[in-house]
Amino acid sequence: MQFGHVAKLYDVAGDLEVIRHEVAAGLFADFSQAVTDVVIAAGDDAADDEAWSTLLRYLKKLRFVLSSTPLWLAHPSRHHCVGTLAEHERLIRDAELTRPAAMPALQRAFAYADQMHNEGSSELRAAAGEVMGELSTSSVAFLIKSPRYRTCVEGTLRSECGRRKIDLPTTVLAPSQLRTAGPYDVLIVFGPTMWYPPHLLGSPRAQTIHVFAHDWIRDSEPPRLRFSGAGGHDVAPRRRDRSQRRVGAGARSAAVSVEGSDLLPSIDIRRLRELSSSGSQSEADPVVEARVFVLEGQKGVFLGSDDGSSRFTIELEGRDASVRRVPVSQIEEGTFLVLRTEGSGDYVRTMADRILAGRGATLRSAQERWKQPLRFMIRRCGSKRQAGRVLSALAVPQATPGNLARWASPENICTQDKTTFVALTRALEVEYDPEVMWHQMHEIRAAHTAAGAAIKNQLLERIQEADLGELRADGVMTFTLEAGVGGTLTAFRVNQVGTETWEVDSSQVGQPFELDA
């Protein structure tokens, strides 16, 4: 970041103007109220009904998109954003069969959606357009909650500029870009401030921030992060706040307000539970403990929580990018995580098997010859702690619960040192020469190292050719590697790292899935 920009960031942090535009839009408020009604009428167990869960997901997503972007229902891009009404006719018929009592609310919601479609306007766009027309600077950026609509929103803003005959840049930022963006003279934010990280206003990236949100959305600004109490020395920034009410077409009396957080797409815990396989005890597909990582594009992925596994990540530094293989425990928010999105399984393992060629099957089977008895022993003992005690008593060094999780994981090749490996195979009564097996494991490890290097080189080549600005902006980028190397890999920005541990089949680890509730 340029030194002058840093100086301006400090100036901005010390003197900020926040202008809140409360946008009244009667029809959309009515639609929102109808969506709330239908969610209540359908009940909690509607999530178990395919038709109802799909319809509710559609309505909630529609409400979120229209409250978080200047897009409107008849926008040409809406098909890419939220699907079409016609797609849901069959589901509406199915829904009537299971919950007839909830149908009036559902029909009302769809009737409002039809009206909005016919009106074809966005009050957020109209209100923001007025402000855009009055700006006397071209140092402007826009902020939306969900980066997946960035392209649609940029197009809309460009056409709004054209309509008003103004020449403004239409840079649309995602929340994760706020850390490194700016400084700007003006930032135009769509949606309530509670949707954004506290540093939106606590450590701002623009001198003036316009917040456009519907007046029926309840907002509460998160407190500024600061040191407080004894030892704290805080110079409060100067801040000027003002509100403006903007009335859109067709505005009527205010509907019941909705908490801003209730509008956000949420992680589908039920889906996580479905994927979590605490009951599965298959030998071929062992259960592993994993944490969920929330990725850009409302996707999630399970990655081993304590098995010592590592993943490729892309690090963007200025105009350069580097590829690193880092332990899962070190992957944090903002990291670009590389996952295989075409084909199944771990890409390094797949590539390593190709390197091992004809020996692969023999060596993998040798690997299972000691891993399976180990997994069986852990299950029989009831916990890794207990299994560790038993193995320690059998003179296996370093038999800690963490190490047992690592050794049993399919992601792990074998123990770090030979003495431990020999002791472990003897304790597990594996009927093969441990020396021979150790050499076999060594062969697998060498193949994994070679595979990792090949994939890393290929990724680096692809990255050199790619537009990294796009990766920064979208948070997602797909790389197709040479045939036989790794297929298609996708770099996703990690938006959240789950703290809870789930038990999942090992085959699910590293496989991205949809998270939308």
Next chain:
Amino acid sequence: MSQAGPIVSAAGKNASDRTRPNGVSRQVLDGVLFDGKPLPPFGQFLHDVGAWAAVAAHEKRSLHVGLLLPTDAYAAVLVALGAAVRRSDLAPLSGGEDAARRLDQLSRLEIGEPVWFLDRGRKYKAFYEGTAAGSDGVVRTLVRTEGHGGGGLTRHLPAERILDVVPASEAAWEDLPLSQKGVALRGSPELVEAVFGREVNAVLTVPRVDAVVVGRKAVVVEDLDLPCSSASGEGHLCDLVRLKEAGFGSSYRSRWISARSTNLDEVASATHRPVVVLNGATNHLDGFYRAHGCVTVSVMGAAEPQSMEAVEDLQSALFMGTHRPGELPDGIRVPPGVSVFVMET
């Protein structure tokens, strides 16, 4: 082009011009332009915090300063700059002082403890064998070097060669360079002289680390490219904040290391304690407790994902009652929107 060693004292200027009673140097950077402009208030603030931390380290206090900033860009290097410049004023190194310090270090070694012995430009593994008075009554230091086939040669070193013996355990932090070569200055020597107030070779050749930046090298590399100039010369910030990756024998005043590096433990136990700058919330969380007993400054961007955890971590340390809240000197002007935390550890 000059060869670069560490940055040393700026005793060439009138000390009263360079310092205030609270230990904050105020006018050192007057006339120095950063990116073509005088140091802006945020830069002066960060420099002053570094200078104050250097005073605290010199006084052997144990202190932690947390800075929550709009951005962490340039923060670590400006704090390190303040520390290096101020420490030079406070404790100008001289050969005599170095030798006394080295003797003190060696006297605390057990017989047989490993040392490095530097002889005619080469480094040898050796063992400290104590001291012995010769027939002339002069006390010499005994060092046994390892021979290829076992055994070895015991050297009786006079006082003037004491700096050629480096305790192996402390060598990484405060001792001799293996050679006086370093990374060449990118800019003109006059810039260094203007900031440090001393002839450039004297600035660049004395080995001592005054600031350690804990974090990833790539994060600060761009910051060090900042153009700097004085009326007499031009250069870059890297010419003033001479950062070099940690390693034995490097003759640099400031270093960066990883928060996971074992070197961080060495910093906390070194005789001459540098100011430790933990660059970013993640490095604060990894390094704070390991650098305990030092003067540490955590620089954190308020937008960093782990800043909240780092803030809670610091405030809870105070809540536990093991540390005391500290005060910021009056002379340091905190810019609006910046939050500072001071704790005596």
